[in-house]
Structures are given as C-alpha cells and as structure tokens.
Amino acid sequence: MKLLFIAILLILSPFNDLDKIAKINKAKKEAKEAYLAGDYQMANSKYKLLIDSLGVDEEEVQLNFAHTQYQLNDTTNAVKRYQNLTESSNNKISSIAQQQLGQIQFDKKQYEPALEHYKNALRKNPSNQEARYNYELLKKILKEQEDNKKQEQGQDQQNQEPSEFAKQMKKKAEELVLLRKYSEAYNLMQLALQKDKTVSSFNDFINRIKDVVEIK
Numbered sequence: 001m002k003l004l005f006i007a008i009l010l011i012l013s014p015f016n017d018l019d020k021i022a023k024i025n026k027a028k029k030e031a032k033e034a035y036l037a038g039d040y041q042m043a044n045s046k047y048k049l050l051i052d053s054l055g056v057d058e059e060e061v062q063l064n065f066a067h068t069q070y071q072l073n074d075t076t077n078a079v080k081r082y083q084n085l086t087e088s089s090n091n092k093i094s095s096i097a098q099q100q101l102g103q104i105q106f107d108k109k110q111y112e113p114a115l116e117h118y119k120n121a122l123r124k125n126p127s128n129q130e131a132r133y134n135y136e137l138l139k140k141i142l143k144e145q146e147d148n149k150k151q152e153q154g155q156d157q158q159n160q161e162p163s164e165f166a167k168q169m170k171k172k173a174e175e176l177v178l179l180r181k182y183s184e185a186y187n188l189m190q191l192a193l194q195k196d197k198t199v200s201s202f203n204d205f206i207n208r209i210k211d212v213v214e215i216k
Contacts, residue, residue, distance in 0.1 A: 024054050028061070035064065040071040059085060059093050066100065075104055086120075095125035102134060111142055166192065166199040173209070182212045 031046035047065035050056040066081035078100070085097035102117030115138050121131035162170070169192035176185035186209045193199040193206075 020054065024050065024056055027054065031064065031068075035068060035071075040068050043068045044072060059088055059090060063093055063096060066097070070100065070104070079104060091124045092128075095121045095128045095131060098124060099128060099131040099134065102131070106134070106138065111138060111145075114138060115142065160198045160201055162198045162201045163196055165196050166202065169196075169199060170202050170205065173205070177209065182209055185209050186213050 027046050027050050031043050031050065034040070034042035034046060044065075047061060047068055050061055051065060062081055063085055066078045066085070069075075069078035069081065082097040082100050082104075086094050086101070088094040088097070098117050098121035102114045102121065105111075105114035105117060115135065118131050118135035118138060121128055122135060125131075169188060173185040173188050176182075176188065186206065189199065189202065189206045189209065199206075
C-alpha cells in the first residue's frame with residue numbers, strides 16, 4: 001500500500017508542476033494586460049499572487065510589481081523593491097530601478113538625489129535612453145534654477161542702498177570721467193566693488209564706463 005502511494009505521487013508530481021507553470025504563465029499574462037490597460041489594482045493583485053502565492057521570485061516580475069506599486073502611489077513599497085533591484089547582476093534591470101528611484105525623487109522635487117540616480121542608471125546601462133533624457137532635462141532645470149538664483153542675488157545687490165563709501169567712490173569716478181580718464185574710473189569702481197557690495201547699485205554707471213573703455 002505504501003509503495004502504491006509513492007507511485008501515485010510520482011505520477012501526479014509532473015502534472016502538479018505543469019499545473020503550477022500554467023497558473024504562473026496565466027497570471028503573468030493577466031498582470032501584463034491589466035498594467036497596459038491601466039488597471040493597476042488588477043495588475044497589483046496578479047503580481048501579488050505570483051510572488052506571494054506562487055513563489056515567483058524573478059527579477060522581471062519584481063520590477064513590474066514595483067512599477068505597479070509606483071502607479072498606485074505606493075511609493076514606500078515601490079522604493080524598497082527598486083532599491084533591492086539596483087543590486088541586480090542584470091545591468092538593464094539595475095539601470096531601470098535606478099531610473100525609477102530618480103523619477104520618484106524628481107516627483108518630490110528632490111532634484112539633486114534624482115540626478116544622482118539618473119547618473120547611476122546610465123553607469124549601469126549607457127544605452128538607457130529614457131534615463132539619459134531625464135538626466136539631461138534635470139541638468140537643464142538645475143542650471144536654470146542656478147542662473148535665476150544668481151540673477152535674483154544680483155538684483156538684490158543692485159537694490160541695496162549704496163553706502164557712504166560707495167557714494168564717495170562714484171563721485172571720484174565721475175571726476176575721473178570728466179577728465180576723460182575712463183580706464184582709471186572703471187578700475188576704481190571695480191576695486192570699490194570688491195570692498196563693498198553696495199557699489200553694485202551703480203552698475204549702470206560702471207557698465208557705461210566699461211563700454212567707453214572698450215571702444216577706446
């Protein structure tokens with residue numbers, strides 16, 4: 001009787017394996033179709049079935065599950081899954097995981113960390129065009145922000161009330177201009193600017209002298 005039971009198990013085992021494979025393939029197909037259709041809740045339940053119930057631990061499935069969680073705004077779990085996948089020996093998967101971590105940081109307007117993730121994505125896979133596009137776009141955004149910051153700082157300096165020292169230097173420069181000593185006047189204002197930032201309130205005057213010096 002015991003031998004018969006073992007024999008039955010051996011016969012049924014391949015069928016059980018085939019049945020499991022069929023369930024896995026069916027769940028993968030349904031998960032992919034649901035994701036592409038924008039039904040992220042359905043995709044989420046299918047990927048959960050694959051991983052938790054059917055024991056599938058393939059990196060492609062883990063990556064797609066993370067994408068689904070991201071679409072459902074479950075960023076906490078998506079980040080954990082992406083972070084695990086950055087250690088993948090498959091450079092394409094690791095690159096996509098880094099790219100997605102960058103996107104999550106970008107969504108939060110945390111641009112410096114996002115840029116680093118995009119950079120890491122390109123290190124893993126230089127042919128990742130989406131990561132490259134995002135990297136270049138973010139670099140442009142950061143440069144524009146830096147330029148705007150410098151411009152605002154320059155405007156703030158120009159709007160500052162000139163100090164007595166600044167006024168005295170301008171008066172001396174004006175006297176030199178009357179004597180047509182334009183280079184000396186310009187150099188005087190440049191030295192004054194190094195000592196006192198409020199001299200920048202006379203930038204229009206300084207630039208006019210500069211124009212004359214360059215023409216001469």
